[in-house]
Amino acid sequence: MEKRAGSGAGRRTRREGVLLRVRVILDAFEHLVGGLGTALLAFVALLWIVLVGLACAVGIGFLLAPGLPRVVRSVADRERSRLSRSGPEIIKLGPAPSGGLRAALADSVVRRELRWLLIHGTLGLFLGLAGVTAALNSVQDLTYPLWWRILPRDDAAPTFVFWTVQDSADAWGVALVGVFLAVIFLTLGPGMARLQALPGQRLLVPPADIDLSLRIAQLTATRAAALDAHATELRRIERSLHDGAQNRLVAVTVLLGASRRALARDPSSAEAILDRAQYAAEQALAELRAVVRGILPPVLADRGLAGALDGLAAASVVPCKVDVDVPGRCAVSVEATAYFVTSEALTNIVKHSRARNATVVARREGDRLLLRIEDDGVGGADVRDGTGLTGIRSRISAHDGRLTVTSPPGGPTTIQVELPCGS
Amino acid sequence: MRIVIAEDDPLLREGVALLLRAEALDVVATTDSPDAFLEAVDHHRPDVAIVDVRMPPTHTDEGIKAAVEARRRLPGLAVLVLSAYVEQAFATELLAAGGDGLGYLLKERVGRVEQFLDALHRVAGGGTAIDPDVVTQLLTRTRPDSGLQQLTARERDVLALMSEGLGNAAIAERLFVTEGAVHKHIRNIFAKLGLAPTDRADRRVTAVLRYLEESRRHG
Numbered sequence: 001m002e003k004r005a006g007s008g009a010g011r012r013t014r015r016e017g018v019l020l021r022v023r024v025i026l027d028a029f030e031h032l033v034g035g036l037g038t039a040l041l042a043f044v045a046l047l048w049i050v051l052v053g054l055a056c057a058v059g060i061g062f063l064l065a066p067g068l069p070r071v072v073r074s075v076a077d078r079e080r081s082r083l084s085r086s087g088p089e090i091i092k093l094g095p096a097p098s099g100g101l102r103a104a105l106a107d108s109v110v111r112r113e114l115r116w117l118l119i120h121g122t123l124g125l126f127l128g129l130a131g132v133t134a135a136l137n138s139v140q141d142l143t144y145p146l147w148w149r150i151l152p153r154d155d156a157a158p159t160f161v162f163w164t165v166q167d168s169a170d171a172w173g174v175a176l177v178g179v180f181l182a183v184i185f186l187t188l189g190p191g192m193a194r195l196q197a198l199p200g201q202r203l204l205v206p207p208a209d210i211d212l213s214l215r216i217a218q219l220t221a222t223r224a225a226a227l228d229a230h231a232t233e234l235r236r237i238e239r240s241l242h243d244g245a246q247n248r249l250v251a252v253t254v255l256l257g258a259s260r261r262a263l264a265r266d267p268s269s270a271e272a273i274l275d276r277a278q279y280a281a282e283q284a285l286a287e288l289r290a291v292v293r294g295i296l297p298p299v300l301a302d303r304g305l306a307g308a309l310d311g312l313a314a315a316s317v318v319p320c321k322v323d324v325d326v327p328g329r330c331a332v333s334v335e336a337t338a339y340f341v342t343s344e345a346l347t348n349i350v351k352h353s354r355a356r357n358a359t360v361v362a363r364r365e366g367d368r369l370l371l372r373i374e375d376d377g378v379g380g381a382d383v384r385d386g387t388g389l390t391g392i393r394s395r396i397s398a399h400d401g402r403l404t405v406t407s408p409p410g411g412p413t414t415i416q417v418e419l420p421c422g423s
Numbered sequence: 424m425r426i427v428i429a430e431d432d433p434l435l436r437e438g439v440a441l442l443l444r445a446e447a448l449d450v451v452a453t454t455d456s457p458d459a460f461l462e463a464v465d466h467h468r469p470d471v472a473i474v475d476v477r478m479p480p481t482h483t484d485e486g487i488k489a490a491v492e493a494r495r496r497l498p499g500l501a502v503l504v505l506s507a508y509v510e511q512a513f514a515t516e517l518l519a520a521g522g523d524g525l526g527y528l529l530k531e532r533v534g535r536v537e538q539f540l541d542a543l544h545r546v547a548g549g550g551t552a553i554d555p556d557v558v559t560q561l562l563t564r565t566r567p568d569s570g571l572q573q574l575t576a577r578e579r580d581v582l583a584l585m586s587e588g589l590g591n592a593a594i595a596e597r598l599f600v601t602e603g604a605v606h607k608h609i610r611n612i613f614a615k616l617g618l619a620p621t622d623r624a625d626r627r628v629t630a631v632l633r634y635l636e637e638s639r640r641h642g
Contacts, residue, residue, distance in 0.1 A: 239482070246507055247432040253534030254435065258442035261536050265445075273441065280434055 024190050029135050031086060031193040035120075036128030038079045039196070042121035045075050049117075069096035069104035076113045079120065079200045087197070090205055091214045109206065116203035120196075127196040134185040141178025145171040232398035233333055240291050248284030252277050296336055305335045309342055309360055316346045318375070320358040330369050330421040337395050337419060338362065338371050341403075344392050345373040345415050353377025353413060364421065371417040379411030424547055425469040428453045429460035429489065430505070431478045439473065439533060446540060455479075457489035464493045464500065471547045475530075476506040476513055487513050501546045505530045509556050518551075526552030526588070545588045552588040559583070570616045578615075581608040 049068060055061030073096035080090040096104060104110045141161075148171045165171050206214065255277035262270040299308045306324040313320035329335070342360055349358050355377030363370045396403045401419035426448055430436040433455070440450045452463035456479050464472060472493055476486040490502045501524030504517055514527045526546040532554065533539045542552035574582065577598075584594045591609070595602045 242477070242507055243432070243482070247435055250507070250530040250533070251432070251434040251438045253531050254438040254442055257534035257536040257539070258438070258445055261442075262445060269445075276438070276441075280438070283434070 025186060027086075028131070028189040028193040032128050032131035032135075032189065032196065034082050035124060035193065035196040036132055038075065038082055039120050039125035039128045041075045041078060042117050043125050045071050045117055046121040065101050068101065069110055072096070072110065072113050072117055076116065076204055079116070080204050083197060083200050083204070087201070090201075093206060093210070093214070109210065112203045116199050119199040119203075124196050124199065127192045131185065131189055131192045131196075134181050135189065138178050138181035138185055141174050141181060144174040144178065148174070230333070233395075236395065236398060237291065237295060240287075240294070244287035244291065245284045248280050248287055251280040252284065255280060294340070296332065297339055300332065300335050300339055304329065305338060305362065308335075308339050309362065312339070312342055312346055313358075313360060316358065317350045318346070318353075318355050318358050320346065320360060322360045324360075324362040326362050326364045326369060328364070330364075330419075334369060334399055334419050334421055337392075337399055337401070338369060338417065340395065341371060341392050341415070341417050342373060348381065349373075349375045349377060349413075352381065353379075353411070355411075355413075367421045369417075369419045369421050371415075371419070373415045375411070375413050377411050377413060378409075379407045379413050380409045381405060381407035381413050424448055424471060424544075425467065426450045426471045426473060427460065427463045427467060427469040428473045429455070429457070429463075429478065429486065430473070430475040431455045432475075435475075435530070442533070442536065446536075457485045460489050461493055461496070464497055468497060469500070471501045471503060471543065473503050473505060473543075476504060476510065484513050484516065487517050490517060499524070501549070502526070503528065503543055503546050503552065505533065506554075509554065509560050514553065514557050523549040523551070527557060528552060528554045529556055542588065550588045551586065553586040555583065555587060558586045573615045574612060578608050578612050581605060582612055585609070585612075 048071060052061045052064045052068060055064065073093065077092045080092050084090050093109065096110065144165075145168065148165055161174050161177055163170060163173070165174060255273055259270045259273040259277060262273055297308065299311055303311065305326055306322075309322050309324055313322045330338075346358065346360075349355050353375045355375035358373065358375040361370075361372045361374075393403050396417060396419065399419050401417060404416040405413070406416075407413035426443060428436060428439055428443075428450060430439065430453070436453050436455065440453050443450050451467040451469055454460040454463050460472070460474065463469075472490065474486045474490045474493075476484060478485040478489070486504060490504055494500050494502060502517070503526040504513075505528055506513065507530055509529065517527060518525055524546050526542055528539070528542060532542070546552050571579075580598060581594055584597055589597065591602050591605045595605045598605070
């Protein structure tokens with residue numbers, strides 16, 4: 001028993017090992033192809049530098065020389081973004097320093113880029129060509145016995161094969177070469193890809209101080225966006241205070257003024273006016289309450305997003321399942337928005353959908369908060385027909401987020417919200 | 424006095440209409456948008472329009488634009504603009520369009536019915552009525568080298584009351600001075616602002632405008 005279980009586990013790990021190996025090989029191939037691309041660019045840039053150098057002998061080169069750092073930088077930035085895709089991010093540096101060749105050469109970053117260009121344009125190019133050629137030829141040669149007959153007679157010899165293929169035996173010989181090439185690629189390929197990336201990883205990483213200042217620039221940009229969202233939110237609050245509570249209170253003063261005049265003239269008519277004034281004052285209070293609650297629901301601060309959404313679901317008349325997996329905290333206003341969307345959606349579900357079940361799912365993907373609210377009701381919800389969703393939409397767009405409502409007649413209704421976390 | 428009201432908040436619109444009708448004034452139309460307002464002006468040809476600054480669609484200065492347009496269509500139409508807060512750019516925009524019979528009041532002044540009716544009648548009679556708050560704000564925001572800065576405290580008081588649209592007698596009463604003293608102050612104000620020394624109504628309006636203009640350019 002024990003032995004069989006053991007061998008089963010062994011088979012499984014072996015299969016996983018093979019899968020892992022296949023992935024490593026495919027990755028290596030992909031990296032070598034990408035590296036070949038930038039190496040070709042580097043090679044062309046090297047050629048260009050040599051040509052410009054030669055042209056300097058007749059004078060024209062001096063006109064072209066100042067543009068060289070920019071050429072080098074753009075090639076280097078391509079390699080930077082290529083390496084960032086498969087490894088730790090290397091920040092792109094943008095345009096090269098202007099101010100002539102001498103100034104550029106005084107820049108340590110430019111000097112390192114030149115060293116990289118020299119290595120990548122030669123050794124990197126060789127590695128890329130060798131790796132890609134070995135991989136492609138191994139596939140071609142391995143499958144050669146299957147299709148060599150359709151080739152024209154006198155052209156029937158692939159690369160690296162020095163005999164003319166005339167019968168199956170010759171073709172199987174080619175396949176042997178394919179096996180040899182494949183073994184070479186399988187053993188050396190990943191190492192070659194690593195070796196090819198190495199100069200870039202060493203030489204193209206910006207020095208620590210530059211790295212930091214670039215990082216600060218990036219953070220400043222995201223912060224500015226966050227402040228923008230904040231300002232929009234403040235405008236929204238200002239608008240709702242002005243259009244709601246303030247106007248109600250003005251109406252109160254107007255009606256009070258009117259009722260005082262009425263008291264002096266005809267006390268019996270004052271009663272009706274005072275009644276309206278009181279109604280206006282109550283309206284003002286209700287508006288104020290709504291605005292204040294709309295700024296930040298206290299439950300968010302007390303129990304976080306998960307707790308707050310749980311609370312909403314528990315209060316819902318339609319049974320509602322909540323599944324929140326949002327590690328860390330998002331910006332408070334973002335969480336508040338998520339809360340209000342859910343609250344509004346659940347209210348609508350209870351009022352209009354005739355659903356029997358609802359689900360709320362919140363996830364964090366990178367720096368985005370994803371929220372999905374579903375029901376199994378009759379559908380046909382329209383964002384435009386004055387449901388609370390219109391207010392929600394403006395709130396979401398203030399945060400640069402996205403709201404999608406799908407609600408075909410007959411149901412079900414799905415509301416999806418995507419918000420930048422802002423943290 | 425035939426009045427058209429343009430105010431998008433229903434409670435407030437009906438409140439003002441109620442108040443004016445109780446005073447036996449003739450409110451011929453109440454409207455809730457600039458378009459409806461201009462239509463009502465064309466149709467009823469009122470003497471006075473009471474206009475809210477913020478109206479749909481963007482809730483910024485539609486009211487001012489509508490008021491200026493209404494005066495273009497119906498010259499001599501007196502306009503009293505109501506605003507939720509002091510926005511001197513709007514006040515200036517309105518007054519810069521020129522002419523008599525203009526007023527700019529904070530909304531809550533409507534509750535002080537006597538003063539409100541007073542302002543309304545003044546505007547209807549071709550005078551001006553600028554909210555005391557607007558005036559105060561303008562006075563604190565002028566350039567050091569402007570003529571306004573050379574005014575004494577008392578002269579500023581007089582100019583402020585003038586902006587509200589009060590006549591010499593009313594100003595004298597408010598400041599507990601004689602009418603002669605007010606007259607002297609006004610002459611000094613005109614001199615310091617470089618205006619011809621007369622206290623005809625249009626001079627007074629010019630002084631107020633000067634005031635608004637300066638603070639708009641340098642505020």
